Amino acid sequence: MIYDNHGxxxxxxxxxVTDRCNLRCFYCMPEEGIKYLHKSKLLSYEEMLRIVSVLAELGVHKVRITGGEPFVRNNLIDFLYRLADIHGIDELNITTNGILTGQYLKQMKEIGIRSVNLSLDTLDSQRFFEITRRDEFSKVYQTLFDLLDAGFEVKINAVVMDGKNTDDILPLVALTEHYPVAVRFIEEMPFNGEGSHYPVLHWNINRILDTIRAAYPSLSKIKDAPHSTSYNYHVPGFKGNIGVIAAFSRTFCGTCNRIRMTAQGELKTCLYDEGVLSIRDLIRSGISNEELKGIFINTFQQRAKDGFEAESRRTKLVTESMTTIGG
Known part of the structure; x- marks a missing residue:
């Protein structure tokens, strides 16, 4: 196991696996979308498999596939079968918007994927359209229940946005009464492809929890998993649970065990950094696996203490889209 400079x-x-998406969520990218990279600028599946194999030898054992929307990339399922076979990788999960996911549930079970994070910011079809700029609510909502019926561990990721979907907080909590789903409310972040579109964070973790407690006074804290980014709660008698991710407040950084690899092969040791190293360029220069290991180890020893330090190291303001960062 490898440790960073903060232990x-x-x-x-x-x-x-891709920077492309079939939705246009306003908090993730501009309405007109982003300028997608040419295929040659993205990591190939072979390059991704090599990177994961090297990281697995260093102690990485969990991989979550993100995008963009992962299922818009061709031949994703074949890639996932190969990824699951890498020695040392014992947990493979996926984050998806659910539009294309339903047709692959059987293969996902065969691959060994146990947990799926479903992006769903509202249970109202009109608000869904306003947020995503696409009329796809019925597909996503059906995918939610198909995933549950198939036995997947399902987490709903809902970004809480002032003036957009705060009326959905309680309906989403209510889902946990009858379904074994984890609803996770996420503080809004500035990664929308345009720079920050709010001057302050109106809905932070405290306001979200206060809203839930006002309706459910019995809400109780439950134990968080090691390295959890969410603070987790449960309403007694309910089948599911609730989490809040302080993504903007960044209060969970002290136990962060994750790194990110963008679709273009940029290593991010923190969500808020601007990318610390192009692994794609190193691989294409002919570097050996042992050399690559050494570079990973050295890079992890220069990791920011938290998201605020990572942001302070940036050479330019945040203007990137979440779809280019990798969720």
Whole structure:
């Protein structure tokens, strides 16, 4: 196992397989979308498999596939079968918007994927359209229940946005009464492809929790998993649970065990950095696996203490889209 310069183990890779998406969520990218990279600028599946194999030898054992939307990339399922076979990788999960996911549930089970994070910011079809700029709510909502019926561990990721979907907080909590789903409310972040579109964070973790407690006074804290980014709660008698991710407040950085690889092969040791190293360029220069290991180890020894330090190291303001970062 490899540790960073703050004594945190590096065991979890979030791997973006594409920068493309079939939604246009306003908090993620501009309405007109982003300028997608040419295929040659993205990591190939072979390059991704090599990177994961090297990281697995260093102690990474969990991989979450992200995008963009992972299922818009061709031949993703074949890639996932190969990824799951890498020695040392014992947990493979995926984050998806659910539009194309339903047709692959059987293969996902065969691959060994146990957990799926479903991006769903509202249970109202009109608000869904306003947020995503696409009329796809019925597909996503059906995918939620198909995933549950198939036995997947399902987490709903809902970004809480002032004036957009705060009326959905309680309906989403209510889902946990009858379904074994984890609803995770996420503080809004500035990664929308345009720079920050809010001057302050109106809905932070405290306001979200206060809203839930006002309706559910019995809400109780439950134990958080090691390295959890969410603070987790449960309403007694409910089948599911609730989490809040302080993504903007960044209060969970002290136990962060994750790194990110963007679809273009940029290594991010923190969500808020601007990318610390192009692994794609190193691989294409002919570097050996042993050399690559050494570079990973050295890079992890220069990791920012938290998201605020990572942001302070940036050479330019945040203007990138979450779809290019990799979720």
């Amino acid at each position: 945190r183990p590096i065991t979890y890779l979030r791997l973006a």
